[in-house]
Amino acid sequence: MHTIEGSINTPKGFKAGGKHIGIKRKRKDLSIVLSEKPAVFAAMFTTNKVKAASVLWNMDIERKAGPIRAIVINSGNANACTGKQGMEDTKVMAQKTAAMLGCEPEEVFVASTGVIGVPLPMDVLVPGIESLAPEISGELQAGLNAAEGIMTTDTTMKILSLETEIGGKTVTLSGMAKGSGMIHPNMATMLSFITTDVAIDQELLRRALRKIGKDTYNMISVDGDTSTNDMVMVMANGSAENTIIDQEDNDYHKFYKALHHLNEHLAKEIVKDGEGASKFLEVTVDGAKTSEDARILVKSILTSNLVKTAMFGEDANWGRILCAMGYSGADFDPDKTSLEFSAAGQRILLMKEGLPISFDEDFAYELLQNRDISILIQLEDGNAKATGWGCDLSYEYVKINGEYRS
Missing domain, CATH: 3.10.20.340 (ArgJ beta chain, C-terminal domain)
Known part of the structure; x- marks a missing residue:
C-alpha cells in the first residue's frame, strides 16, 4: 500500500467534476461523481433523529441494496428541516443527474451541506447540474474541483489516494471529505466519499465500513454537535478486474487495511481543520x-x-x-x-x-x-x-x- 497523487476520480472507471453555480456567493458549490459501470456500495449515516432529505433518500436506496452509479453533492444549503418540498427537491436532483448521466434516479446518491432550514434554490441547482454533468472527466483537476465543491467552512481540501496489489492486480482507492464544525462522535458533521476499482462483495464492503467507521469517524470530535446531514459512502466498481473478494481472506484484509488507512486519514484531516482550532x-x-x-x-x-x-x-x-x-x-x-x-x-x-x-x-x-x-x-x-x-x-x-x- 502506498500513497499516490490523485483525486476522487483516480480509480479506474470513475469521472468527477465540480463548479460554482451560485448557491454560495463564491467558491465551488456543486460536485458530481460517476462510476462508468454499476458499483456496489456501503454507507453510514447520521444518528441525529432529524435527518436531511438527502440522507432519507440515500437510506431508502441502501435498503433496496441495488447498485449505484453516481453521487451529486451541493454545498451552501443543507436541505434539512424543509419538509415535503425538501424531499421533492432531493428527488429532482437525483432525477436530473440521472437523466444527464444515463442512469436511473435510484442509482444516484444525493448529499447536501450548509445552512439548515432553507429551501434549495432549484432554479440554480437544476441548470447547474445540466451545466456540470457534461464537464465531468477522469482528469486530476476535475477530481480536485469535485473535492472543492463539497466544502463549506473548510479551509483545506481533504483528499487521499492509495494503491495496493490484490490478486496480482493494482487496486486504487481515493477519498474526499468535508467537515470543519458540528463534528462529534457517532458520525461527525461531515461528508466523506470513497471510490475504488476493487471487485468486492457488497455485504463484505458494508461489514468493513461499519467496523472502520466505529474506529475512525465515530472517534472524532470538534464541538460535540452531531449534524443532520452526515454520511460516509464507498463505491466499488470492480474495474481493477481482481478476482472478486467474497470472503475474509488475505485479499480482504489487504483491502481492509487500505480502506481503514484512507478513512482514518480523512477523519484526522477533518479534525485538523476544525473551526478555529489551534490544537x-x-x-x-x-x-x-x-x-x-x-x-x-x-x-x-x-x-x-x-x-x-x-x-x-x-x-x-x-x-x-x-x-x-x-x-x-x-x-x-x-x-x-x-x-x-x-x-x-x-x-x-x-x-x-x-x-x-x-x-x-x-x-x-x-x-x-x-x-x-x-x-x-x-x-x-x-x-x-x-x-x-x-x-x-x-x-x-x-x-x-x-x-x-x-
Missing part, C-alpha cells in the same frame, strides 16, 4: 476492561469543553481530564490511572497510578505550545485500547459560528 489532540486510553469502556473514556475527554479550553490556553490542567473520565460512565479504577502528555518527541508524566507527579510547569507550557498534542491514559483494568482525535475550543470557533449565516 490537534490525539487521546489514547490503554489498559481498559473493554473496548467500549476505552472508547467512552476517549470520547468524554475529547468532548469536554474544560479540557478543550485548557488545551487552547496551553494549561497542563490534567485534573480536567480525570474529571471527564469520571463522569463518562465507563468502568475504570482512578487509583490505577496514569496520564502523560507528549508532543514533538517530548513527554511529561503528570499522574502515575492515581497519584499526582510533581512536574515542571514551564516545560509543560512549552510542550503544549505545539499544535499536535498526544494525551495517553494508561489504566490497569484490562487489555482494551482506543484512540480518538479532537481539537481545542478557541475564540475563533465562536466567531465563525456566530457569523455562519452572515
Whole structure:
C-alpha cells in the first residue's frame, strides 16, 4: 500500500467534476461523481433523529441494496428541516443527474451541506447540474474541483489516494471529505466519499465500513454537535478486474487495511481543520476492561469543553481530564490511572497510578505550545485500547459560528 497523487476520480472507471453555480456567493458549490459501470456500495449515516432529505433518500436506496452509479453533492444549503418540498427537491436532483448521466434516479446518491432550514434554490441547482454533468472527466483537476465543491467552512481540501496489489492486480482507492464544525462522535458533521476499482462483495464492503467507521469517524470530535446531514459512502466498481473478494481472506484484509488507512486519514484531516482550532489532540486510553469502556473514556475527554479550553490556553490542567473520565460512565479504577502528555518527541508524566507527579510547569507550557498534542491514559483494568482525535475550543470557533449565516 502506498500513497499516490490523485483525486476522487483516480480509480479506474470513475469521472468527477465540480463548479460554482451560485448557491454560495463564491467558491465551488456543486460536485458530481460517476462510476462508468454499476458499483456496489456501503454507507453510514447520521444518528441525529432529524435527518436531511438527502440522507432519507440515500437510506431508502441502501435498503433496496441495488447498485449505484453516481453521487451529486451541493454545498451552501443543507436541505434539512424543509419538509415535503425538501424531499421533492432531493428527488429532482437525483432525477436530473440521472437523466444527464444515463442512469436511473435510484442509482444516484444525493448529499447536501450548509445552512439548515432553507429551501434549495432549484432554479440554480437544476441548470447547474445540466451545466456540470457534461464537464465531468477522469482528469486530476476535475477530481480536485469535485473535492472543492463539497466544502463549506473548510479551509483545506481533504483528499487521499492509495494503491495496493490484490490478486496480482493494482487496486486504487481515493477519498474526499468535508467537515470543519458540528463534528462529534457517532458520525461527525461531515461528508466523506470513497471510490475504488476493487471487485468486492457488497455485504463484505458494508461489514468493513461499519467496523472502520466505529474506529475512525465515530472517534472524532470538534464541538460535540452531531449534524443532520452526515454520511460516509464507498463505491466499488470492480474495474481493477481482481478476482472478486467474497470472503475474509488475505485479499480482504489487504483491502481492509487500505480502506481503514484512507478513512482514518480523512477523519484526522477533518479534525485538523476544525473551526478555529489551534490544537490537534490525539487521546489514547490503554489498559481498559473493554473496548467500549476505552472508547467512552476517549470520547468524554475529547468532548469536554474544560479540557478543550485548557488545551487552547496551553494549561497542563490534567485534573480536567480525570474529571471527564469520571463522569463518562465507563468502568475504570482512578487509583490505577496514569496520564502523560507528549508532543514533538517530548513527554511529561503528570499522574502515575492515581497519584499526582510533581512536574515542571514551564516545560509543560512549552510542550503544549505545539499544535499536535498526544494525551495517553494508561489504566490497569484490562487489555482494551482506543484512540480518538479532537481539537481545542478557541475564540475563533465562536466567531465563525456566530457569523455562519452572515
